[in-house]
Every structure is written in structure tokens, then in C-alpha cells.
Amino acid sequence: MRGSLRELSSRRKPLTRRFAPTSPVRTGRGEQFPSLASELMSQTDIEIVVDDPTAPEDDSPSVIASGTIEIIVCLLLLALAITLGYDNWRTGASWDATGPEPGYFPFYLSVILGGGSLYGLIAALVSHRAARETFVTRAQARRVMAVFAPTLLFCLVTQVLGLYVASFLLIAGFMRLVGKIALWKSLLTAVVFTAIMFVTFDIAFDVIMPKGPLEAALGR
Amino acid sequence: MEAFGLLLHGFAVLLTWKTLVLMMVGLVLGIFVGVLPGLGGPNGVAILLPLTFTMDPTSAIVMLSCIYWGALFGGAITSILFNIPGEAWSVATTFDGYPMAQQGRAAEALTAAFTSSFIGSLVAVLLITFLAPMISSFALKFGPPEFFAVYLLTFCSFVGLGREAKHKTVISMSLGLLLAGIGMDTVSGNLRMTFGSPELLRGINFLVAVIGLFGISEILLTMEERLALRGHAAGISLRVVLGVWKDLPKYWVTLLRSSFIGCWLGITPGGAIAASFMGYNLAKRFAKEPENFGKGRIEGVFAPETAAHASGTSALLPMLALGIPGSGTAAILLGGLMVWGLNPGPMLFVEHKDFVWGLIASMYLGNVVGLVLVLTTVPIFASILRVPFAAVAPMIVVSCAIGAYAIQNAMFDIWLMLGFGIVGYVFKKIGIPLAPFTLALVLGNRAEDAFRLSMIGSGGTLKVFWSNGLVSSITTLALLLLFWPVIDNLLGRVGWTQRARAPSQ
Numbered sequence: 001m002r003g004s005l006r007e008l009s010s011r012r013k014p015l016t017r018r019f020a021p022t023s024p025v026r027t028g029r030g031e032q033f034p035s036l037a038s039e040l041m042s043q044t045d046i047e048i049v050v051d052d053p054t055a056p057e058d059d060s061p062s063v064i065a066s067g068t069i070e071i072i073v074c075l076l077l078l079a080l081a082i083t084l085g086y087d088n089w090r091t092g093a094s095w096d097a098t099g100p101e102p103g104y105f106p107f108y109l110s111v112i113l114g115g116g117s118l119y120g121l122i123a124a125l126v127s128h129r130a131a132r133e134t135f136v137t138r139a140q141a142r143r144v145m146a147v148f149a150p151t152l153l154f155c156l157v158t159q160v161l162g163l164y165v166a167s168f169l170l171i172a173g174f175m176r177l178v179g180k181i182a183l184w185k186s187l188l189t190a191v192v193f194t195a196i197m198f199v200t201f202d203i204a205f206d207v208i209m210p211k212g213p214l215e216a217a218l219g220r
Numbered sequence: 221m222e223a224f225g226l227l228l229h230g231f232a233v234l235l236t237w238k239t240l241v242l243m244m245v246g247l248v249l250g251i252f253v254g255v256l257p258g259l260g261g262p263n264g265v266a267i268l269l270p271l272t273f274t275m276d277p278t279s280a281i282v283m284l285s286c287i288y289w290g291a292l293f294g295g296a297i298t299s300i301l302f303n304i305p306g307e308a309w310s311v312a313t314t315f316d317g318y319p320m321a322q323q324g325r326a327a328e329a330l331t332a333a334f335t336s337s338f339i340g341s342l343v344a345v346l347l348i349t350f351l352a353p354m355i356s357s358f359a360l361k362f363g364p365p366e367f368f369a370v371y372l373l374t375f376c377s378f379v380g381l382g383r384e385a386k387h388k389t390v391i392s393m394s395l396g397l398l399l400a401g402i403g404m405d406t407v408s409g410n411l412r413m414t415f416g417s418p419e420l421l422r423g424i425n426f427l428v429a430v431i432g433l434f435g436i437s438e439i440l441l442t443m444e445e446r447l448a449l450r451g452h453a454a455g456i457s458l459r460v461v462l463g464v465w466k467d468l469p470k471y472w473v474t475l476l477r478s479s480f481i482g483c484w485l486g487i488t489p490g491g492a493i494a495a496s497f498m499g500y501n502l503a504k505r506f507a508k509e510p511e512n513f514g515k516g517r518i519e520g521v522f523a524p525e526t527a528a529h530a531s532g533t534s535a536l537l538p539m540l541a542l543g544i545p546g547s548g549t550a551a552i553l554l555g556g557l558m559v560w561g562l563n564p565g566p567m568l569f570v571e572h573k574d575f576v577w578g579l580i581a582s583m584y585l586g587n588v589v590g591l592v593l594v595l596t597t598v599p600i601f602a603s604i605l606r607v608p609f610a611a612v613a614p615m616i617v618v619s620c621a622i623g624a625y626a627i628q629n630a631m632f633d634i635w636l637m638l639g640f641g642i643v644g645y646v647f648k649k650i651g652i653p654l655a656p657f658t659l660a661l662v663l664g665n666r667a668e669d670a671f672r673l674s675m676i677g678s679g680g681t682l683k684v685f686w687s688n689g690l691v692s693s694i695t696t697l698a699l700l701l702l703f704w705p706v707i708d709n710l711l712g713r714v715g716w717t718q719r720a721r722a723p724s725q
Contacts, residue, residue, distance in 0.1 A: 047450075047451075047452055048301075048302075048449070048450070048451055048452070048602060048603060048605055048606055049449075049450045050447070050448055050449045050450070050605060050606060050608075051448050052446050052447040052448040055445075055446040055447065055448060056444065056446070066649070066650055069646065069649070069650055070650050073646060073647075073650060073652075077391060077395070080395075084398055084413055087412070087413050087415065088412065088413065091410060091411075091412055092410075095680065096680075100671075100672060100675060101408075102405040102407070102408045102410040102412055103410075103412065105397075105401065105668050105671070105672075106398055106401045106412060106413060109394045109397050109398045109401070110394075110398060112390060112394040113390075113391060113394040113395055113398060115390075116387045116388075116390040116391040116394060117391055119387040120387050120388065120391060123385075123387065135649060135650070136444070136649070140443075140444040143443045143444060144440050144443050144444060144645075146443065147439055147440060147443050147613055147617075148440060148642075150614070150617075151436065151617050151638065151641075152638065154614075154617060154618075154621070155621070155634055155635060155638055158621065158631070158634060159631055163618075163621065163622065163625065167618040167621075170614045170617065170618060171611070171614040171615060171618065174610060174613065174614040175608075175610050175611050175614065178610050179608055179609075179610020179611065180610075181608060181610060181611065189611055193615055193618070194618075197618065197619075197622065200271070201270075201271075201622060201626070205271060205273070205274050206274060207270060207271075207273060207274065207622075207626045208629065209622060209625060209626070210625060210631055
């Protein structure tokens with residue numbers, strides 16, 4: 001994932017992005033002009049090469065199918081719809097003289113949500129296409145968890161030690177452990193970023209963030 | 221030319237050092253956001269919104285809208301140089317932009333992209349300048365039934381015209397409307413769906429949800445991808461710029477066509493993404509040699525970029541005139557308006573002239589300044605991509621948390637943001653669209669209030685929605701749009717329209 005200014009290596013992997021369409025016109029294009037490109041590119045151009053050594057492999061096995069996730073999501077939404085629907089029924093979901101009672105709108109919305117998720121549930125159960133499609137591969141799941149777990153920890157630490165300490169720990173820790181960036185760079189970035197945030201929000205704009213023992217000790 | 225005089229007044233509001241500096245800051249942050257992977261227009265605006273809480277509304281909207289213009293410009297840079305669309309709406313720009321860069325014409329492609337973005341925005345801003353005041357003064361006559369009918373029209377057009385599976389749009393929208401209803405009911409004062417929790421009493425804040433849905437989930441999604449890239453950051457010389465500009469008149473049809481498509485899809489909830497593809501496809505269809513598209517034709521850059529920007533800009537028209545956002549980013553700006561204590565809707569043009577015309581003037585100035593800025597600083601912004609994502613990701617997470625917390629000073633909101641992050645990640649992966657959800661969350665309470673006020677006014681009869689020509693035509697149109705797929709199908713079956721059958725074959 002680390003960026004570096006480097007010469008063109010011989011490896012020419014196509015760049016894949018989520019938004020890349022599957023149009024046949026696009027794939028492999030641009031490969032036609034590589035030599036021409038280097039000839040025509042003037043000397044002042046800056047070449048930018050960013051590698052991604054921990055990129056998820058393309059042949060990683062699927063952890064779970066899209067169809068399964070769709071079924072789970074629809075079941076959860078159905079449960080939510082029933083819970084909310086029941087609560088609104090209790091609040092009063094009928095139509096009195098001046099129009100609908102407070103629970104009227106949300107109650108029927110719960111019914112619509114329930115109907116939609118029920119339809120989605122059946123559609124997902126019937127569809128064979130979604131059952132085969134990969135929701136996430138093992139390599140992808142590992143990378144997503146590498147961001148999600150630290151974010152979860154960050155929220156916990158924010159609650160206990162305040163946002164600024166948590167922010168320092170998250171940035172330094174993530175850069176060092178996940179990004180494998182040199183320790184001094186990680187620490188420096190974390191300190192500078194946290195300080196900028198503190199100055200911007202706490203001092204300049206007077207937006208108060210959750211604080212912990214460290215800020216208290218420093219008298220802020 | 222009343223609008224012209226007011227516009228001049230807007231420029232007068234705008235031309236203070238403070239506002240101009242904020243504008244530059246906004247543009248730079250916006251381009252930054254547009255270039256970085258895992259951050260886009262809506263996320264950038266949502267995350268940076270808290271910075272503006274203590275500003276006056278005019279400075280705040282100028283800065284935020286400039287972030288948006290900047291992001292629109294920034295998206296083109298990575299599409300052309302690295303074949304990586306920084307934004308979904310710049311996907312179509314890669315079709316011809318990247319081959320041009322491969323042929324050593326990167327500077328030309330970038331100039332074309334920026335110039336056409338500028339032209340697209342300009343057409344849309346002109347439209348806003350003259351059309352928005354007219355629509356808003358017309359909408360001043362609206363009562364609750366008319367407003368409800370317009371909201372209904374917005375919701376129905378999402379369901380009827382959306383390209384996603386219908387039940388998924390319905391799920392997304394009803395979930396958004398339900399979550400908007402949590403907390404104190406504004407009409408009766410009753411508590412709804414709080415389950416005795418004091419945290420839920422405040423309701424679910426729209427901006428917290430947006431920061432989670434677009435900020436956190438986008439980071440998770442970005443991590444799934446291979447984040448490698450390679451390309452050249454070409455500097456743009458004045459000679460190239462003038463060369464491209466000299467040829468501009470040759471492409472006036474393409475530019476005009478794309479501007480119109482963009483404006484149309486921006487005002488209706490079609491969006492910039494659809495506009496850019498449609499602009500590209502139509503340019504290709506009407507070209508003399510369509511087979512050259514995709515091989516580095518400059519028209520292939522002009523068409524999608526003009527349309528995307530025209531659409532992105534004109535999405536602000538319904539927001540300003542009616543209080544109905546035409547895009548995700550417009551919805552967030554609308555959320556901002558409420559935080560700054562303004563009431564979105566036609567009254568804005570009457571009560572807050574400085575604000576509205578300052579914003580419109582900033583669209584003109586922001587796009588001119590933005591054009592100059594991107595033309596001169598492309599290599600610098602392209603090198604931002606060298607910053608490792610492992611450093612960017614935690615910073616985005618921290619910014620998201622700050623943004624979520626600052627809105628209501630509640631730790632609960634940080635957890636809520638994380639929850640919405642997961643929801644956004646899963647929804648995006650299984651194809652449940654997030655735009656209807658966002659729209660429903662921001663408009664839910666207003667729609668319900670409008671409905672219940674109409675009911676109180678009419679004594680509880682639904683006939684009020686067909687009580688006069690205006691409201692009944694809007695309501696009928698809404699219902700037609702809702703059932704449009706069915707109607708279209710039926711017409712096709714009877715043989716009335718050829719078009720209906722064609723796509724199914």
C-alpha cells in the first residue's frame with residue numbers, strides 16, 4: 001500500500017476498481033500504446049507508482065455467498081419491521097377525527113418494510129444467481145477486518161480516554177501495524193494530525209470533543 | 221432582470237477576504253477529497269460539515285459547496301491519469317480519457333475534462349439563477365397538501381425510475397422514513413419507537429447516519445480493492461490549454477447536448493452518474509465515426525464531464541427552490557441548512573436573500589477559481605495519491621468520529637455512526653441503494669408533517685390531495701411514476717410503445 005517513486009516495473013496488472021464497468025470496450029485497452037506512451041511523455045512528467053503488497057488475492061476462496069447475506073439482511077429487516085410495527089400499534093395507529101394518530105405513518109411504513117423484506121427473502125431464496133455470487137472472499141474479509149477492528153477499538157478508547165488520545169493511538173497503531181510504515185513516521189503523523197485536529201476544533205472553532213484523563217491532567 | 225441585480229448583490233456578499241479564503245480552502249479540500257480513494261463528494265461534505273457549525277450560514281455554505289465543486293473536478297484527475305475513477309460519475313471519463321493519457325495526451329485530456337466540467341456547471345448555474353427564483357416564488361403559494369404531493373412525487377420517482385430492483389428501493393426508502401420517525405413526534409408530542417431509551421429520544425440524526433453510510437462504509441469497501449496504481453502526473457502548459465480551447469467551438473453540439481442531459485437528470489433524481497453515461501453514449505451515437513470512441517477521442521472526455529457537472533450543480537436547484545435535494549450531496553447540504561438554523565424551502569429566497577444569492581454567486585466564482593486551480597496544480601494533487609492509504613484511512617475514521625460527535629455532542633452518535641457504517645457496507649454489497657435511504661431520512665419528518673397538517677386542515681379526508689388542479693396533477697403524476705414500470709410494461713404488451721419491449725429482448 002505504500003507509495004513510492006519508482007521506475008516502471010515489468011508487472012502490468014490491470015487496475016481494478018469497484019466502479020469499473022464490465023464493458024468489453026474497456027478491458028485491456030491502453031495496453032496498445034505502452035511504448036508510444038513512454039516515448040511521448042515528456043521528461044518533466046512525474047511518474048507515480050503505488051504498490052499494494054497486502055492486496056487481496058484474486059483467487060481467494062469465498063467466505064459467504066451474497067444470497068446468504070441477502071437472506072440474513074431480509075430476516076433482520078423483517079424482525080425490525082415487526083418490532084417497530086408492534087411499538088407503533090401500541091402508540092396508536094388508527095385514523096381519528098383529525099387524521100392519523102402518531103403511530104399511523106410508522107406503522108404502515110413498518111408494514112411496507114416488512115413486505116419488501118419478505119419479497120426480498122423469497123427472491124433471494126429462489127434466485128440461484130445470488131447464491132453463487134461471492135459476498136466477500138477470505139482475503140477481502142481479512143483486509144476489511146483490519147480496518148473495522150481498529151475502528152471498533154477506537155470507539156471504545158474514545159469513550160474511556162477521550163477522542164484525541166484514541167485518535168493518536170489509532171493513527172499510529174494502524175500505520176505501524178497494518179500499513180507496516182516506519183515507527184517514527186507513524187508516530188509523527190499521528191502527533192501532527194491529532195494536534196491539528198485539537199487546534200482546529202478545540203481552540204479555533206470551539207467544538208468540544210469527548211475528553212479523558214490526559215486532557216484533564218493538562219488542564220483543558 | 222431582477223435576478224441579475226440580486227446576483228450582483230450576491231457577488232457583493234461574496235467578495236470579502238474571509239469568504240474568498242474559505243472558498244479556496246473549500247476547493248483545495250474538495251479536490252483532495254475527490255482525488256483520494258475511499259472519499260467522495262458526499263463523504264467529504266459530510267465529514268467537513270462540523271467545521272462550519274460555528275460559522276455564519278453564508279460562509280458555511282460557500283465553503284461546503286466549494287468542497288463539492290472541488291470533488292467534482294478532482295474525480296477527473298485520477299480517471300484520466302490512472303484509469304481509476306475517483307468518483308462513480310467519472311467512470312465514463314476513463315473510457316477516452318485514459319487512452320489519451322496513454323498516448324501522451326494527458327494534459328490535453330485533463331484540460332478538456334476541466335473545461336467541460338466548467339461549461340457544464342456554468343450552464344446549470346445559469347439555469348439556477350433564472351429558474352430557481354421563479355420556481356420558489358411559485359412554490360410560495362404551496363400549502364401542506366401541495367408540499368406533501370411534491371415529497372410524494374420525489375419518493376415515487378425514486379421507486380418508479382430507479383434502476384435497482386424495486387423491492388430494494390422500497391426497503392431502503394421505508395427504512396429511512398421509519399428511522400426518521402424515531403423520537404418525539406412533532407405534531408402530537410408523543411414518543412415513538414424509543415423503547416424507553418433516552419438516547420433514542422433525540423431521534424436519529426441524519427448527518428450521523430450519512431457520515432456512517434458514506435464515510436465509514438466507503439473505507440471498508442475501499443480496503444477490499446487492490447489499491448495499486450501507476451500513471452503519469454502530467455503538468456499542463458498554457459499552450460495545450462489554448463490549443464484545446466481553440467477547438468472548443470467545434471464540439472458545441474456535444475457540449476450543449478450533455479449540458480441539457482445533465483441539467484435534466486440533476487433536477488430529477490437521475491443523478492450525475494446516469495448523466496455522465498448518457499452524455500457519453502449519446503455523443504457516441506451521434507458521432508460520425510463512433511468506432512473511434514474508446515480509443516482516445518477528446519469528445520469522449522467532453523461529453524461525460526459536461527453532463528456530470530451540469531447534473532451535480534443543477535441538483536442544487538430543487539434543494540434551493542423547494543427544499544428537496546436532487547442528489548446525495550444536496551441532501552447533506554440540506555441537512556447543513558437545518559443545522560445553521562435555516563428552514564429549507566421557497567421561503568429561503570424571501571427571508572435569506574444574502575444566503576441564497578451568496579451561494580449562487582459562489583457557484584460562478586467557485587467554478588472559475590476551481591478551473592484555474594486544477595489547471596495549474598494537477599501534478600501536486602496527483603502526487604497526493606502517493607500518500608499510503610494506511611495513513612489516510614485512520615485519519616478519515618477520526619474525522620468521521622469528530623463529525624458525528626460534534627453534531628449533538630453525544631458519544632452515542634459515534635456508535636450509531638459505526639453501526640451505519642456496517643449497514644452501508646452490507647447494503648452496498650447486496651445492491652440496496654443508499655440514495656433513497658438518505659433522502660427519506662432527511663425528508664421523512666417534513667413529509668409526515670405536511671401530510672398530517674393537510675389532514676388537520678381537511679378534517680381527515682384524503683380528497684384534499686385532489687382538491688385543486690395543481691395538487692391533483694402532482695399527486696396523479698406521483699402515482700403514475702410509482703407504477704411506471706407496470707404501466708410501461710402494459711403499454712408495451714398492448715403494442716402502444718415499441719421502446720418498452722426493446723430492452724427486454
